[in-house]
Amino acid sequence: MRKVIFFFFSIAILSACGSHKTDNPAPPPPPAGPGKPTLIAPASNEVCTQGTVISATQSTVTLKWSAADNATGYDVTIKNLDDGTSASLSTAATQVNAILKRNTPYSWTVSAKSAAAATSKSDTWKFYNSGPATVNYAPFPAEIVAPVMNQTVTVTNGKMDLSWNGSDADNDTILYDIYFGDSSSPALLKNKASENILKDVAVVAGKTYYWKVITTDSKGNTSDSGIYKFTTK
CATH class of the missing domain: 2.60.40.1220 (Immunoglobulin-like)
Structure with a gap:
């Protein structure tokens, strides 16, 4: 009788040990990188006349682009093509207001950010910020x-x-x-x-x-x- 009891007791112990076997779950997938933003306005290689005039030398221009997949925010880089200076603006929206010189050519690009380490950059567009009494604009710098x-x-x-x-x-x-x-x-x-x-x-x-x-x-x-x-x- 003792042998029978010991036999069933041993099986119970082995079954219990097996039921507590630890599996290694697969790690969660890394966060996806952002998609590529698509620029909308100001249009490429055109004169921007939609800005709000602040003074004889400055106006506020709204830069717009489409939302990028998985993006949590955007960095906008604007370059003055006359003097070569650049400025950066950050936003979580898909547009930003920039104070720019009038009668001046600019280029701009948008970088999308996400929880992933990678970023994704849009194409680079150029536009002329219109100025007072301008009939003809100089060509964009090569x-x-x-x-x-x-x-x-x-x-x-x-x-x-x-x-x-x-x-x-x-x-x-x-x-x-x-x-x-x-x-x-x-x-x-x-x-x-x-x-x-x-x-x-x-x-x-x-x-x-x-x-x-x-x-x-x-x-x-x-x-x-x-x-x-x-x-x-």
Whole structure:
């Protein structure tokens, strides 16, 4: 009888131990990164006339974009294309008011944030903040594509290409003067180019070069990309 009792007691202990087996649950998935914001207004490459005038030199412009998936907030970067200065604004909404100089070109971009560490950036748009008694606007400063600031370029056969993008809020015809050289004040290399690329520019490996693009529209208005430098190897 004692053997039978011991047998059932042993089974009960083993069953109880088995019932308390600890499983390792799968960790929860990481938070999803934000989607890409889509810019809405001011429209790309156009004159913004919707701002609220504050003074002869400033107005308030409302920047708007679409909501990004999983976004908890947004950082808005606005760049003055005349003097190169930038300002940043943060918001949880999908629009923000910015006090800007009148009769001045700007670019802007929006970065979406979420609980994840990653961020997602919108495209970059440009617009002209309208000013008093302006009939025609200067072209937007050329956007340097390649080579960009402080880039190291591998030279092939002693030649390379320079490329940029240009636009004009009035849709005027625009031409480009390209300045290039190994001096921080580069000389004019090509006058009144109509394309956005200058091919087969002669360079030497192991040197630092400087370049810029002056854009001129059909009304004689001009804009300056600013000087960019790069190194060859």
